[in-house]
Amino acid sequence: MKTRFPEIGMTVRKHYKCACGRWVTRSKRFYQTINPYNVTASGFMKDQYQILAECRQEAAAWTRKKDPCTHSAHAVKEIR
Numbered sequence: 001m002k003t004r005f006p007e008i009g010m011t012v013r014k015h016y017k018c019a020c021g022r023w024v025t026r027s028k029r030f031y032q033t034i035n036p037y038n039v040t041a042s043g044f045m046k047d048q049y050q051i052l053a054e055c056r057q058e059a060a061a062w063t064r065k066k067d068p069c070t071h072s073a074h075a076v077k078e079i080r
Contacts (some may be wrong), residue, residue, distance in 0.1 A: 001068040005033035008051040014057040018069045028062060 009031025032051045
């Protein structure tokens with residue numbers, strides 16, 4: 001029998017102008033599960049508020065980071 005732990009998380013979208021001038025939209029899901037192995041540094045099990053706070057921090061860091069251009073011929077030249 002499989003045990004399914006509930007997922008706590010969020011989906012974040014970022015929209016920015018690429019180096020080649022085109023607008024890019026990316027989305028990513030940040031989540032963790034509530035389970036006995038997901039513990040804090042002190043050894044206590046994380047609750048949903050702690051998990052959401054960590055997901056928000058990860059999402060904020062990911063939102064600030066711009067991904068490299070992958071959709072243009074300019075990017076293909078850079079890869080080679």
